Amino acid sequence: MWLFIAFLAVPLIEITLFIQIGGAIGLGWTLVTVVLTAIAGTWLVRTQGLLAIGQLKSSFEQVRDPTEPLVHGAMILFSGALLLTPGFFTDAVGFLLLVPAVRVAVFNAVRARIKVQSFESRPRGPQPRGDVIDGDYSEIKPEAEQSSGPSKWRDH
Numbered sequence: 463m464w465l466f467i468a469f470l471a472v473p474l475i476e477i478t479l480f481i482q483i484g485g486a487i488g489l490g491w492t493l494v495t496v497v498l499t500a501i502a503g504t505w506l507v508r509t510q511g512l513l514a515i516g517q518l519k520s521s522f523e524q525v526r527d528p529t530e531p532l533v534h535g536a537m538i539l540f541s542g543a544l545l546l547t548p549g550f551f552t553d554a555v556g557f558l559l560l561v562p563a564v565r566v567a568v569f570n571a572v573r574a575r576i577k578v579q580s581f582e583s584r585p586r587g588p589q590p591r592g593d594v595i596d597g598d599y600s601e602i603k604p605e606a607e608q609s610s611g612p613s614k615w616r617d618h
Contacts, residue, residue: 495524503545
């Protein structure tokens with residue numbers, strides 16, 4: 463239901479803002495503003511996206527929970543999509559998601575509603591198990607199978 467309301471409300475808000483802002487500053491300046499916000503948003507998304515990828519790599523290298531950098535990266539990606547969508551409302555929401563404090567607030571609000579059951583991280587490489595004993599062995603044949611003569615491996 464919420465998705466339906468969003469798909470209905472966002473275009474109505476955008477049309478209303480285009481009419482109001484276009485009437486106030488004119489069509490040309492309205493179009494220039496939309497194009498400039500898309501260009502500025504693309505640059506900001508790229509720089510912040512690279513920072514988020516660096517934080518994600520760092521969390522993997524230090525074997526920490528990667529949830530927060532992943533969520534920040536997803537919000538930056540979503541803000542990029544909003545900034546490339548023509549409109550003032552989507553641009554405002556997209557620019558808000560590029561502010562780290564806003565992303566932290568959104569992350570904390572979402573995290574408060576989600577319960578994580580468990581998180582486990584394992585170091586790389588083989589791990590010793592408590593029930594495995596490392597050792598060497600050699601097979602000893604019963605005396606009836608042992609022969610005292612020459613080896614028979616060439617007879618086949």
